[in-house]
Amino acid sequence: MKIRSVIVDDEKIARDVLTNYLTKYCPQIEILGQAENIKQAVPLIAEKQPQLVFLDVEMPFGNAFDVLEATNEFSYETIFITAFSQYSLRALNKSASYYILKPIDIQELILAVNKVAESLEKNEEINRNKILLENLKLKPEKQQLILPTLQGFDVVKTEDIVRLQADGNFTQVYLTDGTKKMVCRFLKHFDDLLEKPFVRVHRSHIINTNFVKSYHKSGTATLSDSTEIEISGSFKDQFLKVFS
Numbered sequence: 001m002k003i004r005s006v007i008v009d010d011e012k013i014a015r016d017v018l019t020n021y022l023t024k025y026c027p028q029i030e031i032l033g034q035a036e037n038i039k040q041a042v043p044l045i046a047e048k049q050p051q052l053v054f055l056d057v058e059m060p061f062g063n064a065f066d067v068l069e070a071t072n073e074f075s076y077e078t079i080f081i082t083a084f085s086q087y088s089l090r091a092l093n094k095s096a097s098y099y100i101l102k103p104i105d106i107q108e109l110i111l112a113v114n115k116v117a118e119s120l121e122k123n124e125e126i127n128r129n130k131i132l133l134e135n136l137k138l139k140p141e142k143q144q145l146i147l148p149t150l151q152g153f154d155v156v157k158t159e160d161i162v163r164l165q166a167d168g169n170f171t172q173v174y175l176t177d178g179t180k181k182m183v184c185r186f187l188k189h190f191d192d193l194l195e196k197p198f199v200r201v202h203r204s205h206i207i208n209t210n211f212v213k214s215y216h217k218s219g220t221a222t223l224s225d226s227t228e229i230e231i232s233g234s235f236k237d238q239f240l241k242v243f244s
Contacts, residue, residue: 002030003117006048008041008067009034009056009081018054018081018104025106026113038062042070050076052116057082057099065136068129077116078129093193095132096146096153126153140195141210147173147183154181158198162211162225164190166204174225176211201239202232209242 005022009015015034022029032048035041037059045053045067055078057064064080080099082088092099098115100108128146135143140158147154156175165172166187173181191200197209201221211224219236220228231239 001028001117001121003028003052003113003120004032004048004050005029005052005054006032006041006044006050007034007054008036008044008059008064009054010036010059011056012036014056014081014102018109021104021106021109022054022113025110028117029113038066038070041067045071045074045076049074051120052077052079054079054081056080057085057088065133068133072130072133075127076129077119079112079116090193090195091132091135093189094135094143094145095128096126096148097128097132122152124152126155131155141197145193147181148185149181149183156181158194159208159210161198162208162223163227163229164198164206174227176224178225197242199235199239199242201235202230205229209239212243215240215243 007015007018009018019031022031032050033044035044038061053076055064055067057080078097080092080097081102081104082099083102098112100112126146131144131146143158145156145158147156160176162174162176164187165174167182169186171183171185171187171190173183187204187206190206194206198206199209200206207221207223207229212221213224214222219231221231222228
C-alpha cells in the first residue's frame with residue numbers, strides 16, 4: 001500500500017534530502033507534492049488530501065501548528081520534522097505524535113514511517129493532530145495525554161492522573177476513578193514529559209502533588225487514594241519545595 005504524502009519545509013535542501021531518503025529507504029511513500037510555507041501548504045493539503053504530511057515545525061511567518069489549525073477539517077497523519085525544542089517535544093509526546101529530529105537520521109525516519117503505516121493499517125480512530133492543537137491552548141495541568149497501551153491507545157486528562165509507577169519496561173498510570181493503565185513507556189518518558197504539579201519522588205514513582213493528603217517525616221507521603229509512597233532522600237528537597 002502506497003501512503004499518499006506531501007512535504008512541507010521552508011528549506012529546499014531539506015526537502016530534497018527528505019525526498020531522497022524517502023525514495024531510497026521508504027518505498028511505501030508516494031510524494032504528491034511539496035510546499036515551502038504555510039501559504040502553499042494549506043491549499044496543497046486541501047487539493048491532494050494526503051494520508052501523511054511531513055511537516056517542519058519552525059518556518060517563517062508561522063509554524064507547523066498553524067498548518068494543522070488551517071487544515072483541521074482534513075484527516076491525516078503527521079510526521080513532524082524538528083530541531084530540538086523541549087517545548088515542542090513535550091507537546092508532541094503528549095499527543096503521541098510522530099517526529100524526527102534534525103538532522104534527519106535515516107533509521108529514525110524509517111521507524112516513524114513504519115509506525116504511520118501501522119496506524120493506517122489498523123485504521124486507528126485517534127486524531128493526534130486535534131489533541132495536539134487542543135493541548136497547545138490549555139495549561140499543562142489541563143492537557144490531554146495519549147497513553148500507548150498493549151491494546152492500542154487511551155486518552156486521559158493529566159489532571160486525572162494520581163500517580164505513575166515504574167513496572168519494568170512499562171509504567172502503571174493510576175487514575176482518580178480507581179483504574180490503572182499499563183503504558184508502553186519507561187517512567188523516564190513521563191519524568192521528561194510532565195510538568196507541575198507532577199514531581200518525581202522515587203526512582204519508581206512520580207506523583208501528582210495535588211493529591212497529596214499528608215507527608216510523614218519518616219519519608220512517606222499519603223495520597224488521596226490512601227496509597228503511601230516513599231519519598232527517596234535524593235528527591236526529598238524537590239518534593240518539599242512544592243509545598244514551601
